[in-house]
Amino acid sequence: MTDQLIVHITQLKNFGNLPTPHYQTEHSAGVDLYAAVNDETVIGAGAWKLIPTGIAIAIPEGYEGQVRPRSGLALKHGIGMLNAPGTIDADYRGEIGVILFNFSDLPYTIRCGDRVAQLVISKIVRASFKSVNELSETKRGSGGFGHTGRT
Numbered sequence: 001m002t003d004q005l006i007v008h009i010t011q012l013k014n015f016g017n018l019p020t021p022h023y024q025t026e027h028s029a030g031v032d033l034y035a036a037v038n039d040e041t042v043i044g045a046g047a048w049k050l051i052p053t054g055i056a057i058a059i060p061e062g063y064e065g066q067v068r069p070r071s072g073l074a075l076k077h078g079i080g081m082l083n084a085p086g087t088i089d090a091d092y093r094g095e096i097g098v099i100l101f102n103f104s105d106l107p108y109t110i111r112c113g114d115r116v117a118q119l120v121i122s123k124i125v126r127a128s129f130k131s132v133n134e135l136s137e138t139k140r141g142s143g144g145f146g147h148t149g150r151t
Contacts, residue, residue: 005121008058012036012095015054018113030068030118033098040111048082048101051116059090059121066120067098073116078104081117088119 009020014036021031035041036054043049059065065088073079082099098117102108110116 005060005063007060007121010056012054012056014038014052016112018054021055021119030066030120032070032115033067033096033117033119035098035110035112035114035116037110037112040109043079043100043102043108043110045102045105045107048099049110051098051100051110053096053098053116056093056095057088058093059088061090062123063090063121064088064124065096066122067096068118068120070115070118074103077108078102078106079108085120086117 011018011020016036018034018036021033023031033053033055036052041049041051057065067081067084067086067088069079069081069084080101080103082101086099088096096119100110100116
């Protein structure tokens, strides 16, 4: 069993009768976020839309919320997130929105209550940056972007 963190949540006017985010299984890392849209909205092929969730949360200091795409939407419908993962800072108190992108060639319809993303709460570490004249050497060096072979 992992430690329990309390995150306050407010249901906004557009929340309606949606389920409160909750873990679907005992070992789920994230909770589902639901679309709080009026009736339905269509995302055209190659287009994106901001999908409201009808909730706002207060993440405790020292933590962040990571909004991540749902693998089932990606595999079955070609729907992902334009800015994955999205970050929710501890001092943000507005509605959580999900920028969905339609990577497919067909329009996709989002209906009220559809699970559109997942939210993971993670502990963060703040870094201090120190200017130096040179960085330490490593075997990899500056190699990047598939430098180790076929990706």
